[in-house]
Amino acid sequence: MYCAMIALLFPYIVGLLSVIADVSPAIDPPIEIDSCSYVHNEDETRFGYRLSFVNTSNVPATMVRIRVSWKGMAPTQYLRDVGSFSPNVEIDHAFPAPRVMSNPPTCSLDSVKFTDGSIWKASFELQ
Numbered sequence: 772m773y774c775a776m777i778a779l780l781f782p783y784i785v786g787l788l789s790v791i792a793d794v795s796p797a798i799d800p801p802i803e804i805d806s807c808s809y810v811h812n813e814d815e816t817r818f819g820y821r822l823s824f825v826n827t828s829n830v831p832a833t834m835v836r837i838r839v840s841w842k843g844m845a846p847t848q849y850l851r852d853v854g855s856f857s858p859n860v861e862i863d864h865a866f867p868a869p870r871v872m873s874n875p876p877t878c879s880l881d882s883v884k885f886t887d888g889s890i891w892k893a894s895f896e897l898q
Contacts, residue, residue, distance in 0.1 A: 800880045801828035801891050802835055805861070807878030809868065818870050820850060822878065823863040832856040834884040838893075839876045849881060 805823045820839065826832050837850040850866050883891040 799827075800893065801826065801883050801885075802832070802856075802880050803827050804837065804878055804880060807837070807839070807876060809871065809876055810865075811870075815870075818868045820866045820868050820876070821863075822850060822852075822866065823861060825861055826856045826858050826883075828883075828885070829858055830885045830887050830889070831858065832883050832885050834882075835862075836881040836883070838879045838881040840879075841871060841876055842874055844871070850878075855886075 803825045805825060806821070807823075808821045809818070810821050811818045822837060824835065824837075826835075833853065833855065835852045835856060837852070839848045839850060848868075852862070852864055852866075856862055879893065881893055885891075
C-alpha cells in the first residue's frame with residue numbers, strides 16, 4: 772500500500788524538489804562585488820552609491836539585487852540592477868541615494884535572476 776502511494780507521489784515530489792533547487796542558495800555567490808561606496812559631489816547636494824560587480828557564473832544574469840546596510844543604522848536598503856550581465860564582465864553602475872552618515876556601507880548579494888529562469892537567493896542569519 773505504502774509503495775503504491777509513494778509511486779503515485781514520486782513525480783510530484785521530484786517536481787517540487789526541482790522548484791526548490793531553482794531558488795536555493797549556492798555555496799558560492801554567483802556575483803562578486805568588487806566595490807560598493809557612498810559618494811557625493813563637492814557641495815554635497817547630490818548623493819549616490821557606486822557599485823561594481825562581476826557575474827562569476829556561466830549564465831547571463833538579468834537582475835541583481837544588492838543589500839546595503841550601515842553600521843548602527845536601520846533599515847537596510849536594497850539596490851536593484853536590471854539588464855543583461857554577461858559572465859566575467861565588470862559592471863560599474865551608480866545609483867541615487869539619500870543623504871546618510873559618512874561611514875562606509877556594507878554591501879552583500881541578496882538575489883540574482885538568470886536568463887535560464889533560475890534564481891539565486893542569499894540566506895542571511897539574524898544577528
